[in-house]
Amino acid sequence: GAFAPPDNLPCDVKLVSGMRLIVQKSAKDKDTFMPKVLSLPRDSYAEMVRVMKLPFRGIETTAVVGPFFWCCLDQDDEDPHLQIIHRKSDVRKKGKTRGWEMLLSHSFRTRLTTGFLKGTPSSDIAPALQHVRACTAQVGHPMLLPIIILSYDLSPTNDQKQRDARDWLRRLENAVSLRNEVEEHEQYFQDGLMEVDGLNRDLVECHGHVMWKRPQAYWALVREMEKAMRRFDHGRSRGRQGGEKEPEQGQEQGQGQGGIEAWRHAERAHHREMDKLHRSMASRLEFYQAKLKGLENYIHTTLERLKVQREALYNIMSQREARLNLEIAGEQRRIAHASKRDGTAMKTISLMGTLFLPGTYLASVFSMTFFNFQESAHPVSVGLWIYFAVTIPITAAIVAVWMWYDRRREKRYAKDDEDLEQSIDKMEKDIMFHLRKRTMSKAHTWNSIGAPRS
Structure with missing residues (x-):
């Protein structure tokens, strides 16, 4: 099959250790890392797990969150295996799942590491495999591939992202609290105005950048890797106490005594190489622990400063x-007073009209020459029609004039309402301008007396 040795392999070349992987490095289905989803057919996946002695618990980790690492020794005493599960597949962006997963099984008897590796194009699986190909002499260690992937996760790019977030924070501090730690061309708002919505959005976005790849999660992962290193070292020590790996019977007959000595020499050289590699990996894990501890303190400081700026922005608002x-x-009080004055004036006018209009009207009617209440005269004059002929047109004219004036007044009121709306809009813009305008004093009390002495 795919893992068979080459046909033209010289007879004196023997397999000391190796790695056999089934790789799916460009999984493109949007649900490839969803819970209870397998990339292979069910029967093929089950056969792969049983033949390669991969951990059955891998099927239970399809829904785990965060960076995950787990290892254990199986229960096979004749051919013990160190089983490893390493994955980071809880990321979902723009409707697609992203990440990678790894199932490994290392045989202490054959020194072969077999496994299944899957990742999306955005993961570091492809460069990690290239890195493994460049380390062919060290593939006998089952932790080689997990530590290579860990090195990509904790690359200097992660540290640089935290540095960039700190620079972003300095600009936000200058915009919110006028902390003078940036150059003039780096200031957040060049026009001297503070966009509150933009600042609030950038504070949230900066907080999200700082929380990217939290060191506490990777610290726990490194501790689990150290546990796997100890278990591998313990299993390898037990194998060495049981005797060095001997060539198979057919190989022993074909090699003779010289070939067996060469084989044993190669075995001892392999053990020395594995010891050196094991110590190197252990020191690298210690290095990552120190690095993550410093990164944790750095992130904690950044988050506290972000919290201060967010509270300062809320206080300003x-x-x-x-x-x-x-x-x-x-403004509402002034409008209420104006309405009260208008209402009082209208009430006064209405009261005066109520008091004097009936009497005036009756006095005017009964004082006309159309009525004569003397005993010798006829009480109603024959020219009464003149009163109605004059009164009705004049009344109609007055009503018409009043209606015309009322309509004109309504138009004027509509224009006044429009002007009022414009003045309200202008007032709102002026108020918002003052809200956005930076009114904080630029005087710094820190340097007002003198710099603090250390």
Whole structure:
């Protein structure tokens, strides 16, 4: 099959250790890392797990979150295997799952590491495999591939991202609290105005960048890797106490005594190489622990400073909102007073009309020459029609004039309402301008007396 040795392999070349992987490095299905989803047919996956003695618990880790690492020794006393599960597949972006997973099984008897490896194009699986090909002399160690992938996860790119987030934080501090730690061309708002919505959005975005790849999760993962290193070293020590790996019977007959000595020499050289590699990997894990500890402290400081700026921004907004409410209340009070004055004037006019209009009307009617209440005269004049002929047109004319004036007044009121709306909009813009305007004093109390002495 695919793992068979070459046909033209010289007879004196023997397999000391090796790695056999089934690789799927460009999984493109959007649900490839969803829980209870397998990339292979069910029967093929089950056969692969049984033949290669991969951990059955791998099927239970399809829904785990965060970086995950687990290892154990199987229960086969005749041919013990170190089983490893390593995956990071809980990321979902733009409707697609991203990440990678690895199932490994290392045989202490044959020194072969077999496994299944799957990743999406955005993962580091492809460069990690190239790295493994460049380390063919060290493939006998089952932790080689997991530590290579860990080195890509904790590459300097991660540290640089935290540095960039800290630079972003300095610009936000300059914009919110005028902390003078950036150059003039790096200032957040060149026009001197503070966009509150933009600042709040960038504070949240910066917080998300800082929380990317939290060191606490990878610290726990490194501790599990150290546990796997100890188990591998313990299993290898037990194998060496049981005797060195001997060539098979057919190989022993074909090699003779010289070939057996060469084989044993190669075995001892392999053990020395594995010891050196094991110590190197252990020191690298210690290096990552120290690196993650420093990164954790750095991130903690960044998060605390972000919290201070967020609270300062909320305080500024609360003060400006209180000022806005005060101005709106003042405008409402002025409008209420104006309405009260208008209502009082209208009430006075209505009262005066109610008091004097009936009497005036009756006095005017009964004082006309159309009525004569003397005893010798006829009480109603024959020219009464003149009163109605004059009164009705004049009344109609007055009503028409009043209707015309009322309509004209309505138009004027509509224009006044439009002007009022424009003035309200202008007032709102002025208030928002003052809200956005940076009114904080640029005087720094820290340097007002003198710099602190150490």
